[in-house]
Structures are given as structure tokens and as C-alpha cells.
Amino acid sequence: MYNILLVDDEPLICQGLSQLLASSGLNIDQLFIAHSGYEAMDYIRMEAVDLLITDIQMGEMSGIELMHQAKMAKPSVQSIVVSAYETFQYAQLAMRLGAKDYLIKPLNSSHFLDTVRNVLLKMDKAAAVTHDEFIAELSDRFRMEEPDRTKTEALNRLLADPAGASAERLVPMASLQGPYFAVLKIKPVVLPSQEGTRFPEKDLALLQYAVLNVACELLDGQWNHAAFYSPDHEISIILQWDDEAYGDKSINKINQLDMLGRSLHANVRKYLSLPCVVGISQIMKGIEFLGALNEQARKAIRFHREHQDHYVFYYGDFSWNPASHEATEEEMVVHHNQIVDTAKQYIHRHFGQKGLTLQEVAQQSHVSPNYLSYLFKKKTGYNLWDYVVKLRMEESRRLITSTDMRRYEIADKVGYESPEHFSKIFKKYYGVSPSELKK
Template identity: 25%
Template sequence: MYKLLIVDDEASVVEGLAHTIPWEHVGIDEVHKAYSGFEALEILQTQPVDIMISDIKMPRMSGLELIEITRTRWKKLKTILLSGHAEFAYAREAISLGTSEYLLKPVSDEVVLAKVGKAVESLRLERESDETYNRAVQAFRANLPQMRSEFLNQLLQGMNSPEDVWTKKLELLEMSSAICSEAALMLVRMEDRLTEMSPYDSSIMEYAIGNMADEIFGDRFRLWRCRDIHGYLVFFVFDSHDPKEERPPDTAPEYELKHNASQLQMNVSRYLKGTISVLIGRRGRFPEDVRKLYQDSLLALRRHIGSHSDMFVYAADEEELHPVRSLQKCYEPPLLHHLLESGSWELVRDKLEQILKELSLAHSQSQEHVTEAFFFIYSSLSAYAHKNGRSLSDYLGASLADVTGLSQCTNAATLGKWVNQVLPLLEQSAERATRSDRSAAVSRMKRFIRDHLSEDISLQAIADHMYMHPVHVSRLFKMETGSNLSDYVLRLKMERAAEMLADHSLKNFEIALKLGYQNPNYFIRVFKKYYSVTPQEYRNNLEAGKP
């Protein structure tokens, strides 16, 4: 879908085109409206726009001037000029500026829709043949193994998403065949001299072991691997053959899996001169069982291998390894302290609700789990406060921040009550700080504008002064004041012009120059549009005592 911008100083034209034409029929899903060239530039700075329809005759900035600016800044923008003037000079200049179409008023909705549809088709063809797009596709293909590894690592850490999100992500990674498939988990721990290598050499060794595993398992299995946070190589092993197909005992999946894993261990020792321990864990469905399979395998590795090396363990047949389960929601991404740092308060609330719900449902009778949850939350809040240059008691007060008696973690209910007390205090304090910073930034913008009112002030000049991106400057000003930055600059210039007109020693052209207008006639047009009278008429009214 594409974005359209309609620019005309006649509001009826803009509203008519925006709301009466079925733009969705030609692939337009969003229509922006601007009533001047300056407002159009502000929208282009802050919104993605693909096609622009602009009137030629507009005050302050003509359509041709607007297109001349957009041609250098937004090279892929398709433009359509709309005008009531049939002079060939306009059309010729429009064509020289790279305009897609030139339409004469009055024009039917069907013609406008057809021309925009033609521009959409042109954009679609360009996008398909765009070298940048092709390079991006090639880069995606080259980095596909790394992206698969990163995604699998996220699954190991407990990342949760709706089923449709899983499906789309796995399709993008060309791993859709893994959805709902059964897989076994295999852990490989590099040991002895392999742990003493430099990061570069270690990465090469991991790559070599991975390739070796692909060769050994490739005839019967499909592998998906990554390196986890402990430095272990984690393999999910999918059976490539039909599970209903009958096979001799020595070719059964479990037999071949153990045989291949043992072969991998021997080959690493023989060809790479290194030592590894291998553990084969349980089977489960992908991706919903990934987190549990991984946690069980880590526990089995600690219990059966520990600090020993060159070990091979088949733990798939063991009984349940976790008589006591740890809190899952605390340690699943996104982590609480990351959400606090990003200022995502709604997500922070959701995360805390998930932790408290798990605690009340699965561990309500466990004082240790309640204490674990409390200190996890408390440490996250403390880290957030310290990174903002304050103590937690500054945010919460001494009583709520005190952990001497641990009264906050008597049980799940008291912990929930404490969380419901401290979170609003933290959020309110953060919001006050944000509003203060935002207000201070806008005050700096206004001061800069007032100090440079005699110049042709642009959004880029203000952004450079603030060391910000123009898009952020525009949005920040609108968020804080409720008005557009260009409207504020115009209002100040016009108010200053009205003050100067009371001084009879100043000529109109002098006032124009003092306000940054190099063309006095243009200043007169802008003033008349703002006050509905010319500067001279305004001055005459002042002399006559008229308001």
C-alpha cells in the first residue's frame, strides 16, 4: 500500500479530493492533507509519502517551488500538478522538474484516480527492479543463518509470541517445516583447549563443528543450531523421514541420533584436535516446547557431566528432572529492567502481572519463590533508579524502599499490593521528568526562533540548533504546544510585523527585510492572508484608530 499527500491552499479542494475518491482501489491506504507548501514540507519530513498532488498557484510557496525542493530531498516521490492555468510555460517547467502528470482544473475524480493509479503502478515496477531492494534481498540471504541462530536463541530464553507471529517469522526464515514438528535437543559443550581460544578462533571452531554436524546428520536429520548465552552449541534435531515409515531397529531415529552424536564427538577429537561433551535431551514440539527442553537439558548437563570433560550422555529416557520449578516469567524476554529503561510502562505492567500470576498459581505456598520474585523486581527498580541518577527511595519514599523487614514479600498477595503501590509512583516521577525535558526543549526552540526571527528560519536550522532530527523536532513541538512549528514561526513574524507597522519611520520593504522576507511583494501576500488586509491597510487602520 502507498501514501498520498494532497496540497492546495483551497481547503475545499483538499477535503474533496481526500474524502470523495476511493483511493484504496488503486492501492492508497493513507491520505495526508496540507494547505500550503510549507505544511507539505513539514509532513514530508515526518511522514512516509509516495505520491503528491499539488496545486501550482499557492501563496508563500508555489507548487513548482515545492516540487523543486522535493526533487532533491525525496527523489522517489511521484508528483502530480493540478492547476487552472493552461499556459504551456507551466507545463514545460513542470515537465523539466520531473512531474509525473499535469492536470488542468476542473478535472473529474475518475481522471485523478486513474493518474494516481498510474503513479502507483510506476512505483510498484520501480520497487521490483530497484537495485537497493535487490541488494537488501541478497544481504538477507547472506545473513539468513545468523538470523536463524538469533531467533532460536530468543526461543531458548523464553520469548513468547502468538501462533500467527511464530508462523510468519519461521516462514521468513525459511523454517516453516519446523512448525509443530517434533525435535530432539542436543547440547555440545566445547572443552579443554577449545575454551582457551581467542573469540575469533572460537567462532571458526564453532562453525567447523556445525558444518561437521550437518555432514554427519544430513542424510537422516535436519539441524537448526545456535550458540547460547553459556557458550554451548544447541542443536534442534528434526527427523527428515516419514515417522509412519517402518525401519529396521538399527535405523530407528533414536539409534541413529545416538550414533551420529557419538560420531560427531569422535570426529571433533580426530580432525579438529578438540574435546567436546555431548548431551542428547528429550523430544518435544517446536516451538512451544523449546524453553522447557532447553532448561531440562541444562539441568541434565549439570547433573551428569558437571566439570568433567569428553562425556556423552543420553538423557531422553530420564524421568522428570525438575521436582521444583523456577519462576519462568521473571527471566523470559523482554526482561523487566529492559522494559523500565525503554519507558514502556504498559509493557512493564503486563510483565509484573505475568510474574504475580505465575507466583499465585504455581508457587503461592513457597516463601522462597515469593522472596525470589520480590528481589528480582526490587533489583530491576533499583537499577532503573540508579541509571537515572537517583536512589530508589527518591522515587518511592523511605518506607516503600526499605527491605529491612522484608514485609513486602510475606506472600504473593502482599507482594502484589507492594507492586501496585510503587509502580504508579515510579511512572508518575518518570512522566514528570519527561514533561520537564520536553518543555525545556520546546522553550529552547522558541528562544532560537525569537532570536533569529529576522532570518528565513527553516525546520532544518532549528533541528541543527537542537542537535535533533527534523522529524523529532516537529513532533516534539506539536506534542508540547498542539500547533505546527511553521504556524508558530508565521504567527511570530506576523505579530512582529504588526508591531513594526506602528512605527511610521519604517517602510514596508524595510519591515519585510527585518523579518527575513527578501521579496516585499511576497511579504505583502503573506501578511494579507494572515490579517485579511495589506500592511498599508493595517497601518491606515491604526492611524484611524480602528481595531
Template identity: 30%
Template sequence: MYRILIVDNSPIIRSGLTKMTERLSDEALVSGTVANGVQALDWLADRYADLCMTDIRMPVMDGLALIGEINRRYPGMPSIIVSSYDEFSYAKQGMALGAVDYLLKPVKPEDLGRVLDKTLTHIRHSRQHAAKELLLQHLIAHKPLMDRWVEQIRYNQFESMPLLVVDTLELLEQWVESSYHLLHPLAMEWLRLVAGELRESRAPLELPEGDDLGLGERVIARDKVRAYFRLGCVRRLEDGAGHLFAALQGKRDNQTRSMMSRIKDYLHARHAEKSLNLQQVADHVGFSKNYMSHLFKQETGTTVWSYLVGIRMQSARDMLLHSNLKLYEIADRLGYEDAVYFSRLFKEHYGMTPIELKKRMEM
């Protein structure tokens, strides 16, 4: 799933683009919507998006300045310009600054679908290429360790190879930890590449005892190296890559848990407000309403609104049992103007009406 940040000072346009984007692409999810460039940079400071769709003319910081800052702070993150016809000259400036495409307002579904397909394909291919480049750079940067691998294989010093596997895993772990802010969009692709190569290389071939590996030219023949793989060290390296997958997923899970806690804390603190709605909750945590709702349901198994109703019904039960408030007063205190509707919700939640519960507890 590719996450998109939408930047436009018009709430109507932000809402329309969000709905249209998520309707047109199964791969796209709008994870945030903000009103200007400064808000966008604040949002990106502690959240992640794969793509930014931005208006040109906005207060505080316009779209051109935003595109320039995104390219400086988050190289490789593409931007799409959404502009009016009379702003087309600005759109061309945005393309010069690094935007990958533009859309004219009012945005047509077919145009948005075309641009999204093209841009997401570009992101996918760029990410795969970047992951391979990162792997190559990493191997070059740590050539001494790679040379040790070659030397051990060359001289059949298999007994020390497990130690090199451990060294390599530690190196990978340090690299992932220190470069997580860069790796976040590439890490899974990179580790899949590593694990995939290891799986492909681990074919079971037998090496007759005393056979010369023939590494005089420091070139490791693929089938010769495979013979070593039967010793099990590469299995450990592959398992280690799996642990790195888990570590990266753990970082993502921590971020998700933090978001869930913020949503729940906000709902508990504001549950009695009549005007409370999903958009307010989404604004509080800094994500789009759709993305927040999707993630909350995925993590908790229930909707944000159902969770809020649960809080309200628990408060209603406590007030019924520990106060002399009338039913309509309890309903009003919990944000319900209609006591009949409140009673129906209560019965759906507890299997009995508020009056029935109160009578049962008094028996």
C-alpha cells in the first residue's frame, strides 16, 4: 500500500481528492491531508508518505516552495502538482523543481487514475533499484568483511565461517538501526533481495573431500560456493535477515501502537462532547479520516465510532448505578440529544434497556 499526503488549502478539494484517489487505486491510501506547505513539512517530520499531491497557491508556504523542500529533505519522494489552468506556468516551474507530473483542476477521475498508475509504478521500480544500489554500496563499504568471506572459503577454513556469519548479521543490524530514516521505504525491499538471493543460492551440492575450490583469481564460481552452503551458515544468515524483517516491523508496530493510544486517549477525554466527530479525531492524530479509520479497524477489530459508543455506554452504566440522574440527563451528558436513540444504543450494547438494567441491579 502506498501512502499519499494531500496538500491543499481547500477542505472540499482535499476531501474530493481523498475519495477519488482511494476509489481509483487499490494500492493508494491517503494517510494525511493538510492546508499548506508548512503543515505538510510538520506532518512529514514524524510521519511517512510515499507521494505528495500539492496545490500551488496556498497561504504560509506555497506548493513550489514545498516541492523544493521535499526534494531537499526527502530525496526520492515524488510530488504531483494539482493546479488551475491559470496557474499552468507555475506548474511548469514545479516540474522543473522535481515534480513528476501535474493535474489540472477540476481533476477528472481518468486523469488522476492515469497519473497515479504512472507514478506508483515509478515509485515501485525506483525502490527496487535503490534497494539494489544500497546493497551494492553496503558491500563495497564493508569490503574487508567480504574479503574475509572469500579468504575463508578459499582456504577451506570452514570452522571459522559461523563467526563471520555472526559478524555479518551484526553489521546488518547496525546498518539498519543507524540508517532507519533512510531505509524506511526501502528496508523491506532490500531485505527481501538479500533473503531471496540466499534462498536461490542454497542449492544442495556435494563437494568431494579435498577438491580444490579454484579461487586463485579471487572469483567464486557459483556452483563452488553452493557446496559450502550445505554447512548451514547461510541458513543462519537467512534467518538473521528474517530477524531484521521482524525488527523493522517492530518499529512500524511501535508507531502504530502510539497512534492507537493517542486515538483512544482522545476519545476517552472527549467522549461526552456532542460535536465530536471522526474528522476531529483524525485531525488530532494528524492523519486522514479514511486512513485513521482503516488502521484503527485493522488493529482493534472495531471501528472508531463503535469504540466511542463503548466508552459512552460504560459511562452511562456507571451513572445509572451510582447517581440519581434521569435517563434524559445521562443521555445529554454523553452527547445524545435523543434519549430514545440513546436507550436503543444502550440495549444494543448491553442486551437490555437502561431502565431494565437499573431495575435488575436494584433487585
């Protein structure tokens, strides 16, 4: 059973699509309806939303921005875009963010339901299987067609020695243009099989191919990239941006890398039932820095040794120590406490701000959203957004019991656009509505 979130600032459209889905016979558990991007994000953070169906043009937060925020909060969320605008730019942006389809209003009911049905069919969760069943399933699912060995060798040689004498000859073969680059690495966490022995070499090769297949399916058509085998059964990904794409200030590149890393991890885990660690480098200009970026991605993966309950690492989160020596455990604890304290102080000052985002808080703490979420939970016991909601609810309760402010005034003061949506959140949190508490 799946949960679907419908988002449109036109209530009649939400009502019509909701009725259509409710009577469709599809495997749907709950249908949520939101009339703004901010309201939608509360559902995504607080409910188990599987599929987001959103309009493009909606008030302060567009459907494109909503998709980006949703992917940052929950990489597994799938999305379908509906729009009155048959614009290539919108469609291109939506597809880059992983939209499964871009539908034009007025919607054809049959086409809409077919699109939703197809997305849900591909979202079936993989059941737990034995080692032999898992390998047999992979063998059936993926046809072993080895990637171009010449190109793979050229890419690995460039990562190893981008300034070498052969680099000039290898670059055209590797199809790299840049001039801006980042490197990601995916390292499967291969556990012993049920029989207590390690995976045979042929099985490891199949696992590496399956991870490459999942990565390419996520990247193709959305990213300018080269994905290929690397030693130790890793997958390396070189991302590249031209001057125009890198100069687009509407997209925060670090947030984009963070979102991609978490999506790769989520997809490998979901479709292959395989844990993996993802290491992400910073971004540099010039192909001669590929070696440095490759080493950054390798080091990022090694951070998993100290943080075994975390799986996606951005090198920039750990490059704060200017000293030549490795940071001691005590220095790391102090630094982590500073990150979380900075985040808490910012949240306490801004929790009533409409449109407050995890990315905004992370920017104040100078770390990626993914790493801030991990540290915040580890240090405080709260998910970061749960902490924001806690402060909002405590303040609204105080205002209800100690002032004569109206519901819409309180909703506005604690960061909610809609009084109705505020009431839903309040009742979910306290078990009573604002009006019942007032009485």
C-alpha cells in the first residue's frame, strides 16, 4: 500500500484528482492534499509519503523547488509533475530532479492513472532473500554486458594521474569536457554470505555491475557524467558542469551533490538490498584536479570507519581542520558540538519563519544538510525538523493559553501559511485542536 501526496494551489484540482485516485482501485493507503509547497513539505517530513504529484506554479515555493526540497528530505520519494505550461525548461528541470512524468493540464484521466500505476509498480519493495536467491535474482535482472574497457581504463588512469603525459590523449577518449568537476564513489558494504564465506569473485563482479546499472539509471538524462568500474569493486562517477550550468545560481551545487549521494545510496539499498557507502568530493575547475578530487572521494568513504551508522559523506564536511595532523577525537567532538549549537541557535531565532529549510540551517553551520541531520540527531536525539516542530508547537501552545490571539495570527507567528494546516499539525502533536485547548 502506498501513500500519495497531491499538491496544487487550486483546491478543485486537488479534489478532482483525489476522487479519481480514490476510485481507481490502485494500491493506495492514504491520500494527502496540500495547497502550497510549505504545507507539502510538512507532510513529506512527518508522513510516509511514497509519491508526490505536484503542480509547477504555486505561490512562494514552485513545484520545482518543492521537488528539490522533497528529495533532500526523503530521497526515496518519487514524483510526477502536472502543469498548465508546456515549457521545455520546466520539463527539463523536473526530469533532472527525477520526475517520472510531466503531464499537461487539462489532464486525461486514463493517461494520468496509467502514469501513477506505472510509477507505483516500479516502487515495489524488495523482499529479504537468501544469498543464493539474491545472486540468482541479480543474474536474472541484469544482463552482463561489460562496459567499454578502453574507456573505463582511460577514466581510471585520468583519476590516478590527470597531469601525466598521456592525459591529453585520454581526455577525448573519456568524453570529459568540464571545466568543473566532482567525483563520487560508491563502495558496496559486502557482508559474508549465509554460509559464513565471502562472496565469490564472480558474485562480486555481478554486484558491481548491478550497482553501476542502478547508478546509470538514476544519472542518465539528468546529469552530465561518466560512471565506471574502479578497483576494489567500487563505482566511480565523474560529474561535470560547463560554465553556463555551473554559473546557474538558482541551484546550490553542494545541496545538489548531497541530494545525489543520498539518492544513490537509497536506490542501491532499495533495488539491490545492498548497503553501500558513498563518498563525495568538492567541486574544482580544471581536469588537472581529477586526482585530488578522486582522493577526496576516497577519504570521504573512509569516514565511515568512525561513523558506522552513516553512509553518505561529503569531503567538505571534514576539511575544516587547517592543521596538517589528523583531528583528534576530542577536537572532532568539540567541532561537532559547535556545528549543532550553531544550528540550534539559528533555529531558535528563526523557527517562526515561513519557508525555513534544512538547507538554510546547514548553510549557517557550514556543513552539508545530510551531515547536519546526522549530527543533530546524534547529539540531541531529535530529527532536526522534529525539533523545529517542537519549538513551533510549544510557542503556539503558550500563545493559545496566555493570549487572546486568533488562530490565524498564531499560525502566522509560528511559521504556517494556513490556519487549517496549523490546526492539523497541532492536533497531531498534542491530540487536541487549538480550539479544544483554548476551551
